[in-house]
């Protein structure tokens with residue numbers, strides 16, 4: 706496994722960052738090393754952002770930052786397959802995962818195996834500390850709570866698929882889902898928002914070849930941008946907006962952890978208020 710730690714950054718410090726410092730603090734560039742598991746342990750609500758790209762079965766092991774006997778000893782995890790058809794085994798039970806299907810695994814599960822497949826599955830995951838053990842469950846796109854937002858006229862017509870949220874299944878603090886931008890729409894999360902009670906991570910995928918997304922972050926009146934490629938992720942501190950405009954349409958996974966499980970607890974920022 707490859708792992709790294711990202712410490713929390715104060716907004717006053719982030720304001721002073723040059724491009725490379727911003728990228729080092731908030732952008733995750735390589736989530737899928739071949740036949741390996743990547744883990745980024747963030748100090749934002751201790752959310753772990755990771756990826757698994759198996760060509761042989763890969764087991765999610767504990768690692769030093771956890772000081773735990775096994776990965777989910779004190780944690781829960783949400784896994785979304787962003788590649789071709791795949792399979793994850795949890796304590797001996799197999800869960801087939803098609804593209805964009807999600808698996809929630811509750812605290813206490815001891816063995817998680819990411820399997821390879823002819824269609825090249827890629828497993829993106831978020832894991833957060835958990836106070837109790839909720840049942841492991843697969844969630845398909847059809848089971849998600851789905852909301853359509855925006856319009857083509859404002860270039861932000863998109864479908865939000867809430868997969869691992871408390872209207873679908875119980876979780877301790879994790880919430881995860883997908884947002885798909887319609888053809889011709891490029892803006893996600895516009896109007897933007899902050900939620901000081903939860904941090905968030907965005908993982909961009911299905912970004913067409915040679916296209917990029919300019920991800921906007923920062924306090925609403927101190928915004929900065931990060932150019933993000935396909936299969937890269939951005940850590941969004943609780944004080945930061947998290948929005949993006951692509952050079953085409955694209956899809957992304959959002960994941961959150963923190964004080965509450967209330968997806969709608971957001972402080973909206975009007976486009977005209979931002980600087």
Ligand SMILES: O=C(O)C(=O)C[C@H](O)C(=O)CO
Pocket residue numbers: 854863865883884893894895905947959961968971
């Ligand atoms: O396009 C959007 O709007 C989103 O996907 C918003 C995220 O789900 C989010 O930021 C939830 O807090």
Ligand SMILES: [Zn+2]
Pocket residue numbers: 898899900905947
């Ligand atoms: Zn948000």
